[in-house]
Amino acid sequence: MHNHVAEGATVMGHVVQAGTFSGQVHFHYRDQNAPLDLLSLRRWLDRVAEDFRAVAEQDRTGREHGKRLDSTRAVVADPGQESRQRDVIRRLLVAGLCGYLARTRDAAPPPLPEQILLDLVVFALWPVVTARRLPRDWQGELAEITSARLASLVAQARTSWRSGDGTAAETFARALARRSLFPAMSVLFDDLADPRRGGALLTSMALVGGLPEPRTGTARTVFVWAVGIVGGAAAVTVVLDRESQVHRLLEEAIATLPDGSADLDLTELLAEFIDALLEQGGTG
Amino acid sequence: MTDWLDTVRTLGWQWQLVGAAAAGLAILLVGNRLLKAATWGSPRALVETSQLYVRLRALPPATLFRWRVGVGLQVVVYDEATDEEKEMPSGLRPDRAGPGLAFWMWGERPRSAAFVAARVRRDFLVRLVCFFWFFLGGFVVLVRLAITESPLWLVALVFLLVHQLATSATGRYILFEQPRHAVLLAVAAFLFLRGGVLATVAVYALGAYFVLYVLGFWYMVSSGRMERLAVLRDAL
Numbered sequence: 043m044h045n046h047v048a049e050g051a052t053v054m055g056h057v058v059q060a061g062t063f064s065g066q067v068h069f070h071y072r073d074q075n076a077p078l079d080l081l082s083l084r085r086w087l088d089r090v091a092e093d094f095r096a097v098a099e100q101d102r103t104g105r106e107h108g109k110r111l112d113s114t115r116a117v118v119a120d121p122g123q124e125s126r127q128r129d130v131i132r133r134l135l136v137a138g139l140c141g142y143l144a145r146t147r148d149a150a151p152p153p154l155p156e157q158i159l160l161d162l163v164v165f166a167l168w169p170v171v172t173a174r175r176l177p178r179d180w181q182g183e184l185a186e187i188t189s190a191r192l193a194s195l196v197a198q199a200r201t202s203w204r205s206g207d208g209t210a211a212e213t214f215a216r217a218l219a220r221r222s223l224f225p226a227m228s229v230l231f232d233d234l235a236d237p238r239r240g241g242a243l244l245t246s247m248a249l250v251g252g253l254p255e256p257r258t259g260t261a262r263t264v265f266v267w268a269v270g271i272v273g274g275a276a277a278v279t280v281v282l283d284r285e286s287q288v289h290r291l292l293e294e295a296i297a298t299l300p301d302g303s304a305d306l307d308l309t310e311l312l313a314e315f316i317d318a319l320l321e322q323g324g325t326g
Numbered sequence: 327m328t329d330w331l332d333t334v335r336t337l338g339w340q341w342q343l344v345g346a347a348a349a350g351l352a353i354l355l356v357g358n359r360l361l362k363a364a365t366w367g368s369p370r371a372l373v374e375t376s377q378l379y380v381r382l383r384a385l386p387p388a389t390l391f392r393w394r395v396g397v398g399l400q401v402v403v404y405d406e407a408t409d410e411e412k413e414m415p416s417g418l419r420p421d422r423a424g425p426g427l428a429f430w431m432w433g434e435r436p437r438s439a440a441f442v443a444a445r446v447r448r449d450f451l452v453r454l455v456c457f458f459w460f461f462l463g464g465f466v467v468l469v470r471l472a473i474t475e476s477p478l479w480l481v482a483l484v485f486l487l488v489h490q491l492a493t494s495a496t497g498r499y500i501l502f503e504q505p506r507h508a509v510l511l512a513v514a515a516f517l518f519l520r521g522g523v524l525a526t527v528a529v530y531a532l533g534a535y536f537v538l539y540v541l542g543f544w545y546m547v548s549s550g551r552m553e554r555l556a557v558l559r560d561a562l
Contacts, residue, residue, distance in 0.1 A: 178440075179387065179438065179440035179441075180387075181387035181388045181438075182387050182388065182389070182390075182438025182439055182440040182441060183438060183440075184388075185387075185388040185389075185390050185436075185438055186390065186435075186436060186437055186438050186441070189404075189411065190388040190389065190390050190402050190403065190404040190411050191388075191404045191409070191411050193387075193388035193404075194388050194404045194406065197387075197388070221409070229436075300392065300433070300434035300435055300436070
């Protein structure tokens with residue numbers, strides 16, 4: 043079955059995908075449904091930062107959340123700034139994801155879990171697609187926390203977006219929907235479940251954005267947390283149903299995650315130590 | 327140096343024997359480590375590491391590397407034509423005795439080509455330090471000692487030269503961590519401490535032995551059979 047999305051049109055069609063999404067998937071990403079670009083994301087972050095400071099930045103934990111929020115706002119303000127290259131892509135993804143969750147949690151849930159999964163990925167990645175400048179190695183950073191294929195798709199979407207294509211979001215969503223996203227999603231949620239990688243950032247951004255605190259620990263718990271916010275109990279039931287295709291594909295993807303991926307990387311510490319020494323030598 | 331040597335030469339042969347045994351062991355242990363450090367910083371090592379860095383930087387930016395237990399370092403590449411992610415052997419085998427081995431142990435999580443390139447760059451920087459301190463430093467110190475102290479240091483200089491030539495030609499570490507070398511060194515040290523003509527003979531004989539040992543190793547490793555064995559070993 044062929045789907046064609048006309049300018050400004052809402053398409054509800056039967057979609058044939060490579061084993062991932064099937065059924066009535068909605069590709070309309072306009073107006074109220076448009077994913078947040080960097081400017082909109084920045085406005086949302088500024089607003090929640092103001093609200094957060096008014097009520098919660100009194101204690102130590104609140105100040106830590108505030109620090110992470112500020113660094114994310116700085117990244118969203120200018121993702122290409124050389125001095126802030128560290129974790130730029132992770133911060134953009136988390137900001138996009140939390141922005142989406144905060145916006146949709148009071149809205150009517152999408153009818154299909156597949157729609158929720160697609161929206162989660164599109165909204166999380168859209169800030170990366172729309173960023174004018176990104177660090178030089180952004181594709182590698184994105185591939186590490188998702189997959190090589192997704193990073194390549196985002197690169198294509200960026201080209202499309204920069205050429206002024208008004209339907210870039212729909213095109214991007216259709217490109218995603220044709221492929222199995224579960225491997226990339228499991229890697230991403232595994233990253234967000236680890237407090238030493240994206241977990242702490244996700245917790246801070248979720249709390250600042252007025253979302254329930256995510257249950258970090260495994261990719262599965264973070265995934266269920268996100269699906270629960272968007273789709274409510276009904277969607278969670280589908281995701282946890284052992285007979286459902288979503289559950290099966292998710293479990294298959296999670297099973298391929300590397301063992302010990304959450305282990306502390308001692309060589310990272312060593313590398314940072316040497317970098318610090320070199321920097322000291324360079325400035326001294 | 328002459329003062330303490332004169333003092334030791336006045337001691338009894340028993341003390342000289344004990345001193346020579348300790349010196350033999352110490353020279354073997356310290357010497358091996360210095361040779362290894364000089365090899366880390368050899369021009370060949372620097373060139374190979376920099377070439378690897380350039381190759382990594384030239385890869386598609388979304389390329390990933392991941393360690394597979396029992397398999398080795400795999401590379402994950404996205405093929406747009408077939409829309410598939412292909413995982414295949416990377417062909418990269420880090421120097422297991424190298425100074426930057428720790429930089430390669432990042433766990434099983436996939437890491438980007440840029441990340442691996444950054445690790446290789448650090449490996450290169452460590453090797454560059456080794457080049458100045460141990461490779462270049464070794465030659466400079468030996469030349470200086472040969473001029474200011476004793477022409478006998480020329481023996482060590484020739485040995486280091488042959489050793490580094492052989493290392494660069496074969497791409498192998500050439501080390502001497504064997505008990506018989508400790509005994510040889512101890513005997514030579516004893517004769518050296520006894521002084522006289524024997525001291526000079528001992529130094530030249532020892533130098534000739536180690537130079538011939540290196541040349542023999544070089545010849546053996548360069549033979550076709552050994553090269554085939556090395557290929558098989560690397561494939562494991």
